[in-house]
Amino acid sequence: MQNISxxxxxxxxxxxxxxxxxxxxxxxxxxxxxxxxxxxIGIKAFGIYTPAIVTFAFLAVPQLRYxxxxxxxxxxxxxxxxxxxxxxxxxxxxxxxxxxxxxxxSILVLLGAGGAMHRTGLAxxxxxxxxxxxxxxxxxxxxxxxxxxxxxxxLAIETLVISLFGYYLASWPLLIGGIVAFPWLILITIPINxxxxxxDGLRLNEYIRFREVLKNLK
Amino acid sequence: xxxxxxxxxKLLGMNARNxxxxxxxxxxxxxRLADDKILSKRMLRKAGIPVPKLLAKIKTVDELENFDWFxxxxxxxxxxxxxxxxxxxxxxxxxxxxxxxxxxDGTEIVPDPVWxxxxxxxxxxxxxxxxxxxILDGAFSLANIPDVAFFExxxxxxxxxxxxxxxxxxxIRVIVFNRIPVMAMLRLPTKESGGKANLxxxxxxxxxxxxxxxxxxxxxGKGKIIDYxxxxxxxxxxIRIPYWKDILLLAVKxxxxxxxxxxxxxxxxxxxxxxxxxxxxxxxxxxxxVANLSGLRERLERIKGLKIKTAARGVRVGRDLFGGEIExxxxxxxxxKVIGTIEKIKLMGIKGRTVELEAKIDTGAGFTSIDxxxxxQLGFEDTVAEYQKIETTYKDIRHLSKKERWDIYKHxxxxxxxxxxxxxxxxxxxxxxxxxxxMDDVVIPTKVxxxxxxxxxxxxxxxxxxxxxxxxxxxx
Numbered sequence: 102m103q104n105i106s107x108x109x110x111x112x113x114x115x116x117x118x119x120x121x122x123x124x125x126x127x128x129x130x131x132x133x134x135x136x137x138x139x140x141x142i143g144i145k146a147f148g149i150y151t152p153a154i155v156t157f158a159f160l161a162v163p164q165l166r167y168x169x170x171x172x173x174x175x176x177x178x179x180x181x182x183x184x185x186x187x188x189x190x191x192x193x194x195x196x197x198x199x200x201x202x203x204x205x206x207s208i209l210v211l212l213g214a215g216g217a218m219h220r221t222g223l224a225x226x227x228x229x230x231x232x233x234x235x236x237x238x239x240x241x242x243x244x245x246x247x248x249x250x251x252x253x254x255x256l257a258i259e260t261l262v263i264s265l266f267g268y269y270l271a272s273w274p275l276l277i278g279g280i281v282a283f284p285w286l287i288l289i290t291i292p293i294n295x296x297x298x299x300x301d302g303l304r305l306n307e308y309i310r311f312r313e314v315l316k317n318l319k
Numbered sequence: 320x321x322x323x324x325x326x327x328x329k330l331l332g333m334n335a336r337n338x339x340x341x342x343x344x345x346x347x348x349x350x351r352l353a354d355d356k357i358l359s360k361r362m363l364r365k366a367g368i369p370v371p372k373l374l375a376k377i378k379t380v381d382e383l384e385n386f387d388w389f390x391x392x393x394x395x396x397x398x399x400x401x402x403x404x405x406x407x408x409x410x411x412x413x414x415x416x417x418x419x420x421x422x423x424d425g426t427e428i429v430p431d432p433v434w435x436x437x438x439x440x441x442x443x444x445x446x447x448x449x450x451x452x453x454i455l456d457g458a459f460s461l462a463n464i465p466d467v468a469f470f471e472x473x474x475x476x477x478x479x480x481x482x483x484x485x486x487x488x489x490x491i492r493v494i495v496f497n498r499i500p501v502m503a504m505l506r507l508p509t510k511e512s513g514g515k516a517n518l519x520x521x522x523x524x525x526x527x528x529x530x531x532x533x534x535x536x537x538x539x540g541k542g543k544i545i546d547y548x549x550x551x552x553x554x555x556x557x558i559r560i561p562y563w564k565d566i567l568l569l570a571v572k573x574x575x576x577x578x579x580x581x582x583x584x585x586x587x588x589x590x591x592x593x594x595x596x597x598x599x600x601x602x603x604x605x606x607x608x609v610a611n612l613s614g615l616r617e618r619l620e621r622i623k624g625l626k627i628k629t630a631a632r633g634v635r636v637g638r639d640l641f642g643g644e645i646e647x648x649x650x651x652x653x654x655x656k657v658i659g660t661i662e663k664i665k666l667m668g669i670k671g672r673t674v675e676l677e678a679k680i681d682t683g684a685g686f687t688s689i690d691x692x693x694x695x696q697l698g699f700e701d702t703v704a705e706y707q708k709i710e711t712t713y714k715d716i717r718h719l720s721k722k723e724r725w726d727i728y729k730h731x732x733x734x735x736x737x738x739x740x741x742x743x744x745x746x747x748x749x750x751x752x753x754x755x756x757x758m759d760d761v762v763i764p765t766k767v768x769x770x771x772x773x774x775x776x777x778x779x780x781x782x783x784x785x786x787x788x789x790x791x792x793x794x795x
Contacts, residue, residue: 140334143333190446190449192453193456193457193458194456246406246453246458246459247458247459248519299338300334301332301334301335301338301339302327302332302334303330303332303335307327307330307332307605308323308327310541310609311542311608313542313544313609314608314609314612315323315326315327315330317612318330318613318614
């Protein structure tokens with residue numbers, strides 16, 4: 102990289118790794134993207150924290166597909182466990198604890214199976230992204246209880262979609278280069294968010310939801 | 320394409336609801352009151368608004384362990400105090416019979432009661448306990464804060480709603496803004512919604528014309544337009560909601576009490592008590608727009624800043640501004656009912672016979688005429704039989720005096736008089752009988768002529784003499 106802003110240079114000289122600087126500067130962009138998805142497009146996902154953290158988990162795995170695979174396994178096991186634990190009639194936190202434990206075992210089996218099938222990339226996934234993915238199951242279980250299985254699954258898929266967008270945006274070389282050269286550009290996200298926060302038009306998905314009404318209005 | 324975006328500004332979306340209405344008009348304190356069902360119920364009751372009875376509440380695990388399960392009635396609703404979107408509500412419809420057991424040493428054991436849910440499944444005390452524990456844990460409250468569980472009286476279903484509602488009680492959601500009812504819908508529980516009326520849970524929403532209280536279009540769940548109750552031939556449009564004005568008035572009064580500027584008021588109709596206020600909602604959903612096929616935002620913009628002094632005035636403004644039809648007003652002004660050219664009527668004959676059928680409204684006819692067959696159904700078999708024995712036509716007897724003519728017919732039972740009817744097909748001499756016609760709730764005792772109408776579509780036409788209390792709308 103030729104163009105490195107003096108500010109970034111200063112951080113590097115202080116011993117902050119370049120990757121960390123980039124990730125921290127990427128955060129405002131990723132969360133703005135999530136806000137945009139919610140306010141303008143109408144994709145909800147599990148709030149703002151979960152898609153953001155999943156985005157960073159994806160960035161931290163060596164190959165994206167393994168990140169997605171782990172995400173899917175976590176959600177799948179979470180769904181199965183709901184049915185498995187239904188008959189036990191136990192309280193919320195112990196139930197989430199059991200679900201988390203089973204998911205941890207499943208991921209362990211998955212990593213082992215990956216190794217046995219000579220998919221070394223899978224076994225090489227570090228513990229940080231794995232733990233992040235496992236913890237999203239709490240959000241998932243809470244959504245299951247509050248709005249039902251189907252709605253929770255939709256939220257999980259939306260989270261996956263937003264995180265994938267976030268991943269591609271945050272690993273876009275042109276954007277990374279731009280941030281390294283002009284880190285102040287990040288501040289643009291603040292007026293963008295003020296605009297999003299005052300946006301009171303229909304969300305894109307509401308045009309679909311209200312299509313029958315729109316047809317009827319003259 | 321541009322048209323769509325222009326029309327989009329008439330609809331209320333999630334963003335506008337939160338930013339332009341809930342945020343500025345619903346103060347935090349008022350919202351907290353609305354989210355606390357027990358507290359808001361008490362406030363409403365104090366202000367003289369009828370609410371369902373609170374049977375018991377459970378605040379702690381201790382209270383749960385010491386709860387007397389026998390104190391609960393056969394039917395009740397169990398709710399989380401801070402639930403939303405209908406989540407966590409359990410409704411039971413009956414108690415299973417349980418029998419006393421006597422153990423060998425002579426002590427009697429009374430088994431715990433068992434209730435039955437809408438789908439026929441059993442609810443035991445341990446089911447209730449586990450559900451209540453989940454409620455106390457905050458599994459159904461916003462942000463999972465620890466909650467209180469309460470038992471509430473279950474209302475009885477109005478007969479009118481019986482064929483439309485699956486198990487549960489339908490309710491009426493009214494959006495109130497600035498003391499004016501803005502939009503309303505009837506919410507019907509379905510099999511999918513498990514007896515709950517919330518659309519989020521899969522209930523049916525039916526739009527209601529604000530002026531008349533008559534239902535218009537229906538939506539299933541969050542967006543599917545339907546005409547009939549799924550799996551039946553029960554048409555969802557055209558249901559006239561009883562106590563309509565009272566319901567709107569209750570909704571507006573509740574808004575005054577709640578201190579919120581924008582809210583959804585849920586009112587149910589109990590078979591004995593009439594309109595009963597269920598709850599206030601600080602974040603009413605948007606599907607009501609689909610049920611009414613019209614936009615909320617456009618309506619809200621129109622009444623922003625209006626100064627409305629009383630609830631009754633607000634109700635009138637809402638009905639005038641947002642009601643679709645002026646029919647009722649017309650009826651109020653003229654004191655007459657508006658009917659169409661074909662009307663459903665009820666006839667009462669003799670011997671306690673009644674017939675319900677469709678009649679043709681004929682302003683060209685003086686008398687109301689009914690078919691001979693119909694007269695027989697109404698108990699005039701003898702009259703018809705005797706009349707048909709006399710074989711004369713009007714031509715044969717027109718030279719006779721009125722009295723002489725009457726002498727020929729006067730022996731016929733239940734005969735009222737004989738009249739000359741001039742119609743397009745010539746003059747006829749017809750017998751008349753006395754029956755009662757009930758049309759649009761108006762009772763008319765009247766004389767009707769008998770004639771053979773077997774070749775015509777309607778066995779009865781209603782003539783001018785019986786139409787004095789009506790206005791006829793040919794479009795209806």
